[in-house]
Amino acid sequence: MSEPAILVLADGSVFHGTSIGATGHTIGEVVFNTSMTGYQEILTDTSYFKQIVTLTYPHIGNTGTNPEDLESKGVYAAGLIIRDLPMIHSNFRANQSLSDYLKENNVVAIADIDTRRLTRHLRDNGAQAGCIMAGEIDEAKALQFAKSFGSMAGKDLAKEVTCDKPYSWDEGEWKLGEGYMKAPKAEFNVVAYDFGVKRNIFRMLAQRGCHLTVVPATTSAEEVLALNPDGVFLSNGPGDPEPCDYAIEAIQKILANKKPLFGICLGHQLLGLASGGKTKKMAFGHHGANHPVQDLDTQKVMITSQNHGFEVDEHSLPANVRITHRSLFDNSVQGIELTDQPAFSFQGHPEASPGPHDVAYLFDKFIDEMRAAK
Numbered sequence: 001m002s003e004p005a006i007l008v009l010a011d012g013s014v015f016h017g018t019s020i021g022a023t024g025h026t027i028g029e030v031v032f033n034t035s036m037t038g039y040q041e042i043l044t045d046t047s048y049f050k051q052i053v054t055l056t057y058p059h060i061g062n063t064g065t066n067p068e069d070l071e072s073k074g075v076y077a078a079g080l081i082i083r084d085l086p087m088i089h090s091n092f093r094a095n096q097s098l099s100d101y102l103k104e105n106n107v108v109a110i111a112d113i114d115t116r117r118l119t120r121h122l123r124d125n126g127a128q129a130g131c132i133m134a135g136e137i138d139e140a141k142a143l144q145f146a147k148s149f150g151s152m153a154g155k156d157l158a159k160e161v162t163c164d165k166p167y168s169w170d171e172g173e174w175k176l177g178e179g180y181m182k183a184p185k186a187e188f189n190v191v192a193y194d195f196g197v198k199r200n201i202f203r204m205l206a207q208r209g210c211h212l213t214v215v216p217a218t219t220s221a222e223e224v225l226a227l228n229p230d231g232v233f234l235s236n237g238p239g240d241p242e243p244c245d246y247a248i249e250a251i252q253k254i255l256a257n258k259k260p261l262f263g264i265c266l267g268h269q270l271l272g273l274a275s276g277g278k279t280k281k282m283a284f285g286h287h288g289a290n291h292p293v294q295d296l297d298t299q300k301v302m303i304t305s306q307n308h309g310f311e312v313d314e315h316s317l318p319a320n321v322r323i324t325h326r327s328l329f330d331n332s333v334q335g336i337e338l339t340d341q342p343a344f345s346f347q348g349h350p351e352a353s354p355g356p357h358d359v360a361y362l363f364d365k366f367i368d369e370m371r372a373a374k
């Protein structure tokens with residue numbers, strides 16, 4: 001018999017459903033993601049730290065889970081909300097059901113709620129804090145917990161999820177029948193800031209001939225430059241970019257050194273801040289796997305994966321920063337480039353592969369810039 005669960009939002013909205021994960025409660029910012037596939041990559045995306053993810057696609061869990069499709073060392077999402085969990089899962093790579101995976105990873109999760117009602121509510125009123133309670137339910141307490149979370153704005157979470165000490169990365173991309181390949185011989189030394197990185201970014205860089213020295217979020221510019229890198233990479237990560245003053249200061253010093261630099265998502269926002277721009281919180285953000293983004297140089301429209309709740313404010317950007325990409329959903333800034341040195345960044349996730357690989361060329365651009373600077 002499955003146990004009952006509830007989701008209570010900070011504004012008092014209540015949804016009754018069934019527990020499909022651990023018992024107990026969890027709190028976080030409730031967001032919705034429109035991807036039809038990739039729930040394991042979403043759960044293990046470090047950028048979802050302290051966020052409860054609602055999946056709008058109604059059937060989640062059909063392909064179970066496997067030991068390979070992880071974007072980090074484990075589940076970082078604070079909780080999961082779905083419409084319907086299938087009775088059986090089936091996939092040749094699966095070794096576990098989604099429900100068993102959630103229980104094993106101690107993730108509180110709820111199914112059998114009207115995710116369309118919830119998504120419309122979040123779309124109309126913005127993302128907000130919530131609490132999932134599973135097992136023994138106390139609605140008043142859940143509301144109190146939801147209210148205690150506050151806002152994502154102002155939270156520096158990169159510091160909480162980064163690695164403790166530097167490490168090297170040489171694992172390449174995944175291939176059917178082979179698994180993760182050994183990366184080819186490295187041609188470039190890249191120092192990568194880990195603000196909560198998704199592993200496929202490192203795999204795609206390694207596959208293109210980068211030896212990566214991964215460093216903690218608070219590593220100083222002096223320490224990074226002492227490694228004499230050919231290029232510096234700024235990873236994605238959770239929380240608000242603005243309070244990450246240590247990283248913004250380090251990026252400014254690295255920029256002064258004119259090293260080729262590439263940032264993704266939180267890394268993009270931090271490059272915007274380090275260049276003198278500002279970031280702001282979006283109403284409900286972009287979370288999905290089919291967002292159209294235009295490359296303004298080629299006019300090409302790409303299908304991209306997205307996961308962000310903050311954005312670079314285009315009106316704040318100084319003259320030496322040009323906008324290279326825009327979202328065709330809301331025209332927001334999706335890519336920037338410095339006009340006076342090789343530094344650029346992308347708001348979406350070029351490393352994701354929900355089917356399309358449209359944005360992978362940005363990794364090649366970084367390689368080309370490092371080769372030109374050698």
Ligand SMILES: NC(=O)CC[C@H](N)C(=O)O
Pocket residue numbers: 047235236237238239240241264265266267307308309310311
């Ligand atoms: N995926 C990310 O790096 C997200 C960046 C930032 N935490 C945001 O929500 O906008």
